[in-house]
Amino acid sequence: MQQEYLVQDPFKTEEYMINMGPQHPATHGVLRLLLTIDGEIIKKVEPDLGYIHRSIEKMCEYDTYQQIVHLTDRMDYLSSHINNEAVCLTVEKALELEVPDRVKVIRTIVGELTRLASHQLWWGVFGMDIGALTTYFYAFRDREMINDIFEETCGARLTMNYNVPGGLMFDIHPNFVNRVKAFVKHFKTKLPEYDSLLTGNIIFQKRTKGIGLMTAADAINFGVTGPGLRGSGVAIDTRKTHPYSAYDKVNFNIPTFTDGDVYSRYKVRIAEMWESLSIIEQLIDNIPDGDFKVPTKAVIKLPKGEFYQRVETARGELGVYINSDGNKNPYRVKFRSPGFSNLSILDHLSRGYKIGDLVAIMASFDYVIPDIDR
Amino acid sequence: MRLPLFLTTIHDWLYSMMPEIWAKIVEMVLIAVGYLAFFAVAGLFLVLLERWIAAWIQLRRGPNRVGPGGVFQTIADALKLVSKELTGTIKADMFLYNLAPYFPIVSALIVLSVLAFSSTIQAYDVNIGIFFIISVSSIGVIGILLGGWASNNKYSLIGAMRSGVQVVSYELSVGLSLLTMVLLTGSLQLSQIIEVQRTGGWLILQGHIPAIIAFMIYMIAGTAETNRTPFDLVEAESELGAGYHTEYSGMKFAYYFLAEFINMFLVAAIAVTIFFGGWLSPFGITDHIIWLQPVWFLAKVGGIILLMMWFRWTFPRLRIDQILTLEWKYLLPINLVNIVIMAIIILLGWTL
Amino acid sequence: MTNAELQNSISTWNPEFTFTEEATEFLTLTVAKEDWYKIAQKLKFTPELDFDYLFCVTGMDYGTDLGVIYHLRSTKFGHEMVVKVNTSDRENANIDTVSDIWRTAEFHEREIHDLFGIYFNNHPNMQVLILPEGWEGYPLRKDYDDPVNMIIR
Incomplete structure (x- = not known):
């Protein structure tokens, strides 16, 4: 039997399957990928989800609108503030509630800080995924400052729950402005360090350039949003196309890189950090006075109808669809999470590359698994 | 074999104690034990050094709890691994x-x-x-x-x-x-x-x-x-x-x-x-x-x-x-x- | 294109189309499930419509009917619309897949299949995505009951 096989074709290779995850260092959580590989070359990637599925959409159907907000920062925990904001904006849109300018500006500043914190964590983890272990600690040095600001202002470092329908839960801490300014000043000197540690490294460039090529048409077809899409040269950003909060009052660019590989997605995120810093700088000195909240009823009842609101999280476009039948609970809530669509292109992108490349491609999309599973 | 002075005295003492063939064997065993000891110490020290260097590069403190400045950290680790x-x-x-x-x-x-x-x-x-x-x-x-x-x-x-x-x-x-x-x-x-x-x-x-x-x-x-x-x-x-x-x-x-x-x-x-x-x-x-x-x-x-x-x-x-x-x-x-x-x-x- | 222009343009295919703009910001078109695949193709491949970006696919349980809501956008022109497809067959609910038109629908449809039990015809890989193998029932349906895991206030 053995000999027969050898005689037939001594160089024949066989495909085999391995499980990547649900406990695997590179999947950043409980994502399970079924890899069909031939030696090192990937033939097929089949994601298997659900290991952290809490059915938030079903839970929402039994909760009031104020309660829904608190569920959302468990989805994409790295963009928790932006997720909260998305639900609050949907409710405010449905109620036709105009929030004060102060709220809008604070939401934007905190949202951009969240984006920075998320991108910093991504940068650290990206380095780790391709083997540069030091990046993690550099990123966390700076991220710690943002988390401290959050802790001082709203009591939590990660799942912040700072938004409520109609405004904010509390006003900003008196130190907020000074500490944000100190952070911006600090991070402007530290961000070039990120480039000198990782971006310029020849091994890093060899590992990322030309890997995971995604055309613009593919990206749109697969519903990829966020830095992934902009790394393929499509300048679509919800903050520009559907401005919310104070994004229509600030000047910022949508950084795009046209190569569509891991390296350009990396560059987009680094550039986005600069843009976020610039947005914060424009707003931090001009926080208008006023209330931090519009009083709402204790039980919010949305009018009958369908409401859709999208925001740009650090990973892409988050959509919130609320179908209301006029009761205090929504009839149906759907979260269009960016990670779910970004994951669907993984198989298409990683075929033919090697295991090491798959890790780099996954890192370049910055998957957060609770965001994919919801 | 060429040995430093204090080892030469041990060498002479061994050869005066027992027949030549036994002395040779005992000497070989002693040298092997010595190298093994060096091996273990060098290995543990290098692990510790690596962790200190890593901490220094990564803006961390590194091992600093076990013993003065953390020098016994890897010994503790080794004990853990043995047990x-x-x-x-x-x-x-x-x-x-x-x-x-x-x-x-x-x-x-x-x-x-x-x-x-x-x-x-x-x-x-x-x-x-x-x-x-x-x-x-x-x-x-x-x-x-x-x-x-x-x-x-x-x-x-x-x-x-x-x-x-x-x-x-x-x-x-x-x-x-x-x-x-x-x-x-x-x-x-x-x-x-x-x-x-x-x-x-x-x-x-x-x-x-x-x-x-x-x-x-x-x-x-x-x-x-x-x-x-x-x-x-x-x-x-x-x-x-x-x-x-x-x-x-x-x-x-x-x-x-x-x-x-x-x-x-x-x-x-x-x-x-x-x-x-x-x-x-x-x-x-x-x-x-x-x-x-x-x-x-x-x-x-x-x-x-x-x-x-x-x-x-x-x-x-x-x-x-x-x-x-x-x-x-x-x-x-x-x-x-x-x-x-x-x-x-x-x-x-x-x-x- | 504005919503009115969109409505005019699409109505030329079939004057019986029913559009609504009530209680929603999008132009909403409800189509029969038999027509859906052809309309989807037209929506994407008609040059002046060019709905190339399917940004949200939502499964719905209306109580009696099951449905899927497709949110479409044209990245080139920036216009958006919503298409609703309903089916009244709760036991063997099935709708044609559009995963070959918009690849992003592949995962969304698998999710809806798990959670609502709507089968998508011609889908390349209509297997369980989120739920464990052999899960009984469809959790997001309104009549789903699980006294162990669901706490209803």
């Missing part, structure tokens, strides 16, 4: 699975025996020194291959196969870069190689340009052979979990772990012996003080080890095809040309 339950897979090939961890550690120990720590401390000054080192150190990869195969785990198998491919390829570069230097010395014996450097200056200066090229190639290939970043894709934790030692725990894992660090020591020691004059002091400033020789040797080795640790904590990891491309398309041809250049330089007498 740990040995878990493994049921479906593993038990004989090979248990055998595998001994290959890297034994081969590293054997190589240690021919190193010249000073003019007198050298267990066995074999006349084919470098050849012996290269051939014995390549046995270690068998342990990795066996361990990965016997674990009955696909990740381990991928890691082991990567290791096999990588070590077999880079063995060429290590051998050829050392061969370049052997052209200068005309001898494979380590004591002879150092003698040549005592009179003519360190080989990296004697051979100038081709020697520096050979040193760079040796460092790259040596790092690759010890499976350290940027060539650590054998155990690339973000790709393969832990690579070939995924299924190992406790002391068996510790053998692999220690062997990695001892291999790093060996690579550095060979580099020092071949390129930087072994135990010779710079410009012969303290050559007449015998007891400073091992200090100089270990100091130089420490310098090379720091360089390798610096690589590890600042470089990303290469991909398997890039590693092979680097070896077969760049290092190997450069190396071959380099040998010819070295030969021409020696022929024309252009050495320094």
Whole structure:
């Protein structure tokens, strides 16, 4: 039997399957990928989800609108503030509630800080995924400052729950402005360090350039949003196309890189950090006075109808669809999470590359698994 | 065997105590125990050093709790590993699975025996020194291959196969870069190689340009052979979990772990012996003080080890095809040309 | 294109189309499930419509009917619309897949299949994505009952 096989074709290779995850260092959580590989070359990637599925959409159907907000920062925990904001904006849109300018500006500043914190964590983890272990600690040095600001202002470092329908839960801490300014000043000197540690490294460039090529048409077809899409040269950003909060009052660019590989997605995120810093700088000195909240009823009842609101999280476009039948609970809530669509292109992108490349491609999309599973 | 003074007294005392054959055996056992002790201490110290260096590079504090400044941290770790339950897979090939961890550690120990720590401390000054080192150190990869195969785990198998491919390829570069230097010395014996450097200056200066090229190639290939970043894709934790030692725990894992660090020591020691004059002091400033020789040797080795640790904590990891491309398309041809250049330089007498 | 222009343009295919703009910001078109695949093709491949970006696919349980809501956008022109497809068959609910038109629908449809039990015809890989193998029932349906895992206030 053995000999027969050898005689037939001594160089024949066989495909085999391995499980990547649900406990695997590179999947950043409980994502399970079924890899069909031939030696090192990937033939097929089949994601298997659900290991952290809490059915938030079903839970929402039994909760009031104020309660829904608190569920959302468990989805994409790295963009928790932006997720909260998305639900609050949907409710405010449905109620036709105009929030004060102060709220809008604070939401934007905190949202951009969240984006920075998320991108910093991504940068650290990206380095780790391709083997540069030091990046993690550099990123966390700076991220710690943002988390401290959050802790001082709203009591939590990660799942912040700072938004409520109609405004904010509390006003900003008196130190907020000074500490944000100190952070911006600090991070402007530290961000070039990120480039000198990782971006310029020849091994890093060899590992990322030309890997995971995604055309613009593919990206749109697969519903990829966020830095992934902009790394393929499509300048679509919800903050520009559907401005919310104070994004229509600030000047910022949508950084795009046209190569569509891991390296350009990396560059987009680094550039986005600069843009976020610039947005914060424009707003931090001009926080208008006023209330931090519009009083709402204790039980919010949305009018009958369908409401859709999208925001740009650090990973892409988050959509919130609320179908209301006029009761205090929504009839149906759907979260269009960016990670779910970004994951669907993984198989298409990683075929033919090697295991090491798959890790780099996954890192370049910055998957957060609770965001994919919801 | 040539021994320093205090060891010579022990030598004489042993031979006066018992018949010659027994004295010889006892002496060999004592030397082996001494090397084992050095092996363990060096391994533990290197782990500790690595953690300190890593912490320093990564803006952390590193081990600082156990003992003064954390010096006993790795001893505590070793105790933990010794007392740990040995878990493994049921479906593993038990004989090979248990055998595998001994290959890297034994081969590293054997190589240690021919190193010249000073003019007198050298267990066995074999006349084919470098050849012996290269051939014995390549046995270690068998342990990795066996361990990965016997674990009955696909990740381990991928890691082991990567290791096999990588070590077999880079063995060429290590051998050829050392061969370049052997052209200068005309001898494979380590004591002879150092003698040549005592009179003519360190080989990296004697051979100038081709020697520096050979040193760079040796460092790259040596790092690759010890499976350290940027060539650590054998155990690339973000790709393969832990690579070939995924299924190992406790002391068996510790053998692999220690062997990695001892291999790093060996690579550095060979580099020092071949390129930087072994135990010779710079410009012969303290050559007449015998007891400073091992200090100089270990100091130089420490310098090379720091360089390798610096690589590890600042470089990303290469991909398997890039590693092979680097070896077969760049290092190997450069190396071959380099040998010819070295030969021409020696022929024309252009050495320094 | 504005919503009115969109409505005019699409109405030329079939004057019986029913559009609504009530209680929603999008132009909403409800189509029969038999027509859906052809309309989807037209929506994407008609050059002046060019709905190339399917940004949200939502499964719905209306109580009696099951439905899927497709949110479409044209990245080129920036216009958006919503298409609703309903089916009244709760036991063997099935709708044609559009995963070959918009690849992003592949995962969304698999999710809806898990959670609502709507089968998508011609889908390349209509297997369980989120739920464990052999899960009984469809959790996001309104009549789903799980006294162990659901706490209803």
